[in-house]
Amino acid sequence: MKTKSKMMSWLLGLFVVTSFLMISCSDDDSPSDHDIFVGKYNGFVAYSNGESNTEEDEGWVQVVKVGDKYNFLFSNGIPEITGVEFEKDGDTMLNVGATEFQYIRVTANSLTMLYTENVDDVWRANCTRN
Secondary structure, eight states, X not given: OHHHHHHHHHHHHHHHXXXXXXHHXXXXXXXXXXXXXXXXXXXXXXXEOSSOEEEXXXXXXXXXXETTEEXXXXXXXOOOEEEXXXXXXXXXXXXXXXXXXXXXXXXXXXXXXXXXXXXXXXXXXXXXXX
């Protein structure tokens, strides 16, 4: 009886360790799952809305993950962009529906954007993370 109990404990322990290793070594991990894109990027930021224009060579963009979407907070009183969904493109995250003339592209080290909303609102950025 003692031997059977010992063997069951050993098998249970082996099962737990094996399960942990299988989960932690998943092949389909996305970089966005690890939040490597979250943080502050420094550099050029700009915003225009048809009435005013703001440009700053030494501005910043703060990337914040909320659920499965991202928010972009800007320096210099530039309005934030919220609720952006992304898809993985190699080591880059690109906003869903991106085009050559409308995109937010984020890597672990850089952020570039040309993003338009409501025809007149245009955000531009070319930043790096230090």
